[in-house]
Amino acid sequence: MCTHSVAGALPIGVLITSDERENTLKQGFAMLRQCLPEKGFNGRGRETGPQLILTDNCKEERAALQFVWPSAKLLLCTFHMLQQTWRWIMDRSHRISDCDKPYIFMLFKKALYSNNETSFAAKYHDLLQDDTVGKYENAVAYFKSLYEERGDFALCFRSEIFTRGNQTNNFVEAQFLVLKDTILNRIKEYNVVALLEKITMDMEQHYKEKLLSVSDGSYDCNLRSRFSGKASSKNDRLGFRVPTEEEQRRLTSSIKEFPNDVFEVDSLSETGQRYTVDMVLGCCSCDQGKDGSPCKHQYVLWASNISNNVNFIPVSSPLLRQKLAYIALGKSLPLQHYTTLRNKVSSAEPQPNNTEYLLPVREEPQPMETTVAERFEDEASVTHSGSGTQLVQEPLQPWTMHTM
Numbered sequence: 001m002c003t004h005s006v007a008g009a010l011p012i013g014v015l016i017t018s019d020e021r022e023n024t025l026k027q028g029f030a031m032l033r034q035c036l037p038e039k040g041f042n043g044r045g046r047e048t049g050p051q052l053i054l055t056d057n058c059k060e061e062r063a064a065l066q067f068v069w070p071s072a073k074l075l076l077c078t079f080h081m082l083q084q085t086w087r088w089i090m091d092r093s094h095r096i097s098d099c100d101k102p103y104i105f106m107l108f109k110k111a112l113y114s115n116n117e118t119s120f121a122a123k124y125h126d127l128l129q130d131d132t133v134g135k136y137e138n139a140v141a142y143f144k145s146l147y148e149e150r151g152d153f154a155l156c157f158r159s160e161i162f163t164r165g166n167q168t169n170n171f172v173e174a175q176f177l178v179l180k181d182t183i184l185n186r187i188k189e190y191n192v193v194a195l196l197e198k199i200t201m202d203m204e205q206h207y208k209e210k211l212l213s214v215s216d217g218s219y220d221c222n223l224r225s226r227f228s229g230k231a232s233s234k235n236d237r238l239g240f241r242v243p244t245e246e247e248q249r250r251l252t253s254s255i256k257e258f259p260n261d262v263f264e265v266d267s268l269s270e271t272g273q274r275y276t277v278d279m280v281l282g283c284c285s286c287d288q289g290k291d292g293s294p295c296k297h298q299y300v301l302w303a304s305n306i307s308n309n310v311n312f313i314p315v316s317s318p319l320l321r322q323k324l325a326y327i328a329l330g331k332s333l334p335l336q337h338y339t340t341l342r343n344k345v346s347s348a349e350p351q352p353n354n355t356e357y358l359l360p361v362r363e364e365p366q367p368m369e370t371t372v373a374e375r376f377e378d379e380a381s382v383t384h385s386g387s388g389t390q391l392v393q394e395p396l397q398p399w400t401m402h403t404m
Contacts (some may be wrong), residue, residue, distance in 0.1 A: 002171050004164060004311050007214045009171035010207060014199055025064035033068055054169050056080035076153040079168040082109060088142060100132050104139065112154055120156045165293030173282060182206060212330035215321045240288050240296045251300045261307050265297040277301060282309040
């Protein structure tokens with residue numbers, strides 16, 4: 001089970017089970033819930049659970065998650081949904097002609113990627129009424145059954161939900177590669193005890209180093225391009241084209257600032273069109289950023305060092321870098337340690353008292369860490385936000401979890 005961040009996927013729980021039956025998963029998720037702090041899930045509470053859970057179409061897993069966290073919204077991974085449909089079409093027992101298979105699949109895919117609900121309804125109606133699909137009664141029945149779950153897999157029904165641009169659970173798939181290649185080295189463990197040691201010690205160290213590389217500014221880990229704003233076109237896995245230097249200067253000169261890190265930014269393509277950007281929530285009123293995804297308007301504010309949010313690497317945000325260090329270690333150095341020589345702390349960011357932030361440590365630190373902490377112990381003032389220690393996202397932001 002993972003959540004997303006600018007440093008990549010971060011694990012929030014691991015279940016080691018003997019099978020994947022619904023009762024087994026219910027017990028596992030219930031045990032995990034009891035391990036979480038009372039103000040878990042960014043202050044929502046461990047009983048309330050996350051706002052969004054993105055899974056594949058495993059009925060046992062989805063039923064168990066809905067039982068443990070009934071208020072959570074369960075979404076289906078679009079990739080697994082398309083893969084499931086393609087496998088059904090390719091199944092020889094369903095007797096779909098080879099020449100009709102790509103055409104039927106393309107009709108369903110177009111409906112899934114519809115921009116709005118009206119378009120989805122029209123395209124799905126065309127799918128069910130199509131002459132090619134109508135030749136196969138089993139295909140019509142199958143797509144009618146999928147229509148009942150349209151709110152879970154069609155993108156148009158989640159356009160206003162803060163998915164942060166995560167329509168698939170690729171984060172989880174990537175972490176399985178980390179577990180198999182980096183942690184287990186493609187070697188089967190001797191017993192469950194050895195497997196537990198690898199997961200609780202070696203894998204934890206891997207994610208600590210990953211977070212600290214971003215926190216310290218070394219950036220040794222592999223980062224997705226959309227978090228660093230490096231792309232020249234929409235096809236570079238960023239979702240938007242990075243504005244040129246001339247376009248950035250033009251947009252920066254016309255930015256209007258409002259309280260609470262809210263801005264208005266001009267559109268590059270439409271004259272007279274302005275978009276509202278909330279850098280605290282990390283969202284924009286444009287089509288690209290309304291679900292919390294990074295967009296060019298957020299990028300301009302970040303690249304110009306006007307404001308920061310969780311959608312981009314905190315290059316000039318000491319407070320966000322400090323939070324990542326706390327997530328990794330359970331403690332952090334004073335804010336001055338994370339401030340670069342060229343950048344000052346943004347006055348728009350909420351600052352701890354005396355701009356110092358040394359939090360209690362639950363475990364015994366290493367000798368070198370103890371020495372560093374003691375240097376700042378006398379001058380540090382402990383500060384703690386009202387949302388608890390769940391610093392995965394900024395306050396007031398929806399909490400999203402990805403599972404297999």
